[in-house]
Amino acid sequence: MKVAIIHDYLNQYGGAERLLEAICELYPDAPIYTSIYNPDKVQHRFDGRDVRTSFMQRLPGVINHHQVYLPFYTFAFESFDLSGYDLVISSSSAWAKGVKVSPETLHICYCHTPMRFVWQFDDYAKRERIKGPAKAVLPLFLNYVRLWDVKTAQRPDFYVANSQTVRERIARFWQRDAVVINPPVEVSEIPYRGAPRQDFYLWVGRMVPYKRADVAIRAFKELDLPLKVVGTGRDMEALKKMAGPRTEFLGFVPDEQVRELFTQCRAFIQAGAEDFGITPVEAMAGGAPVIAINQYGPAEIVLDGKTGLFFETQTQEALVEAVRRFEADPAKFDSAEIRRYAETFDHQVFLKRFGDYVNQRWEEHTRGKGAPNGERNNVKGEDTKIRV
Known part of the structure; x- marks a missing residue:
């Protein structure tokens, strides 16, 4: 079986x-087709792989300023010659699903989310701080991209979503169904010792x-409880100004040390409403309860009540109330039980689930079951969420 892997871009990790x-790892001999590639930007994780870039790789400044070349991506992915491949697997949050394949080729798309900048533009503009003329003009071009997105959403034979949230977006925006196979988390690399938790809370990102680090920082200033903040970014200085005296900014911390923090913290704070959320799973792998936004x-x-607890709105007040509920009875959370639950998201679990799913679809494909490309996987199908 000849396999190709498609990915949006390799200029960030x-x-x-x-x-x-x-x-x-599942398909070690498969080439990777992508729009642009910079080994330094992806920590040289794909050194030794056969990475094949589009014409966009030659555009000036594209690695650091790929957003300005937005009009070129549709052409880049449709220009790839994928004839001769039996199986194409696309890893897509925007463009990769839009590749063209032969009618006899099986195309499975692992979808991280439909295009945020097309379907959730207001949220995206706020997130990326798009203002002024760009915010006024960009939606006009995005009308074309939206049409392309809907059209090309019919090209994959099957979709795999990283969460139920993304599955629902796929159904709403594209009228397609998907199975849910959560992404891999390196649970086995995170130590768990069962030692008593320390007194600090943890935020990472x-x-x-x-x-929404601001929600956590303001809440812990009001609570006057210790909070360690791991990470860097453009908002750091503003966040430091709003912090209380018991909030400690650690900046960049190597992965090994972050894993140690997961094993030590009293609880992990998840204020951001992620599509999935690898970091809270990593925290649970260290035995930490997670106090999370219920979104x-x-x-x-x-x-x-078992691996953590929720707060309902992304506000200081809601998080303060949740932490006080946690403080009333922290002993109810069993770190060993939390760790066992986290292991259901482990890397090896993903490899088996995804590998088995692809093999099942390939066997059906070779037996000639199902309809042609884009017609086998509609929103009227059964509930196909795959979880342990």
Whole structure:
């Protein structure tokens, strides 16, 4: 079986790129097709892989300023010659799903989310601080991108979503169904010793608006409880100004030390409404209860009253109330039980789930079951969420 892997771009390293690494582990000989690639920006994680870039790789300044080349992506991915491949797996939050394949080729898309800048423009503009003329003009061009997005959403044969939240968006925006297979988390690399928890709370993430570090920092100033803040970003100075005396900014912390913090903290604070949320799962792998916003991914992965508890709105007041509930009875949360639950998200679990799903679809494909591309996987299908 000849396999190709498609990914939006390789000029940053985050959750989507971790997912790509896992897919590459399943298909080590498959080339990666992507719009642009800079090994330094992805921590050289794909050194030795056959990475094939589009014509966009030659555009001036594209690695650091890829957003300004927005009009080129549709052409870049449709220009790839994927003839001769039996199986195409796209890892997509924007463009990769739009590749063209032969009728006899099976195309499975792992979708991180439909395009945020198209379907959630107001939230995206706020998140990226798009203002002035750009905010006024960009929606006009995005009308074209939205039409392209809907059209090309019919190209994959099957969709896999990283969460129920994303599955619902796929159904709402594209009228397609998806199975849910959560992305891999390196649970086995996070130590768990069962030692008593220390007295500090923990927040980890990039300091950008949608992560809502401000909610945690203001809440812990009011609570007068110790909070360690890990991460860097454009909002750091503003966040420091609003912090109380018991909030400690650690800046960049190596992964090994962050994992130690997960094993030590009293609880982990998740104020951002992520599509999934790898970091709170990592915290649970260290045995930490998670105090999380009851929205999107965090609402799916935290078990209220068992592995953590929820607050309902992204406000200082709501988080303060949740922390006080936690402080009233922290002993109810069993770190060993929390760790066991986190293990259901482990990297090896993902490899088996995703590998088995692809193999099942491939067997059906080779037997000639189902309809042609884009017609096998509609919103009227059964509930196909895959979880332990």
